[in-house]
Amino acid sequence: MSAVSLPCDAPATARGVATRLIRLSALGVALALLGGCAAMSEQECRSANWYEQGQRDALAGQPRSRLADLHEACAKAGAVPNDRLYLDGWSRGVHQFCTPDNGARWGRQGRSYANTCPPELDRAFSDRYRAGRRGWEAEQAVKRLQGEQRDKQRALDQAKDDAARRQAREQLRSIDWRLRDARDELDRAEWQLRQPY
Template sequence: MRLVKRSYFFSVINRVIQQAKMPWLAVAVVMLSGCASMTEQECLTANWEDKGNSDGRAGYGLTRLDSHYKACANVGVTPNMQQYKQGREQGLKHYCTPENGFLQGQQGQAYRQVCPTDLAPTFLRAFTDGKQLYDAKQRITDVANDIKEIEHSLSNESDKAQRRYLRQKLRGMNRELQRVRHDRRYLESRLERARYYQHQ
């Protein structure tokens, strides 16, 4: 009797899923499969030195290899650690350049601390310059958005005292916007001496 009930229960569940077509379930499956660092086919045909090289060029840490172990375990493939590390070391030479360091900082990326000791200093200096420029641009955007909010509040405010306060605040924010724009121009002029910086 218990077996019949269990069978009936699962048949009902299966019928509900098929009727509803469960679009969220399909999305979940796609998302879960997308989390794997490698597909089964990639695991089966992997050249681990090439894989390490591409991961190094992308700036991945060695924890990326752990993800490959997990992804390939289902098909019985074990990554070749030695080949992977050799390839990754070569890939990092392309990632850990001053040009890329500046680009990573300018895009607001985090410093991954993956560069070898001989390349890390120049990469980090350029990264810091790029991050300063990123922060300057973000500050300009934030202040400009604050000004828009104040202007919107001012247009809808009827109380005289509050309007006076908002106008005073608006003047202060406009002065702040001028200051941060000046800081950005100064930073750009300083960075123009660095060969990795391209003015945008």
């Protein structure tokens, strides 16, 4: 996405329009990313390469049951997915998806796992996914506590009397301890992720 830049002395309305365009572009990107979860359009149903679609869905962590959703969506377009090609592609994609490294990455990104992997691949993927997810959760806790810390520091800076300042300092100390523990948990999770599987 290319940036829109206007001089600082541009009229406020022009800057406002540029800002709205940037926000709309970002929204469009977000919707396109979410579109992977939506059912296919009529045109996509008619022109789909079902092998590639199955492989793409598996690589996106979609379960085999996604095919039933595609049948329903494509029925409205008068198209019928090719089950054999889709499942062949899905099988290939799921073997690429269900690796320990991808499980760790998937969890570390905070993505949810829909129990997509077949039993023979699930344990290795799930173990690393859980380790990655612990790292993501620890990172979220650190960020949340850092936000609380900033808010409390502002409250301390704006406190008008000794009692309010004392209370804000006590709360900051408590947050500091919790933040230290959260950082330790993040370090442990990251260390675990660096260990060979």
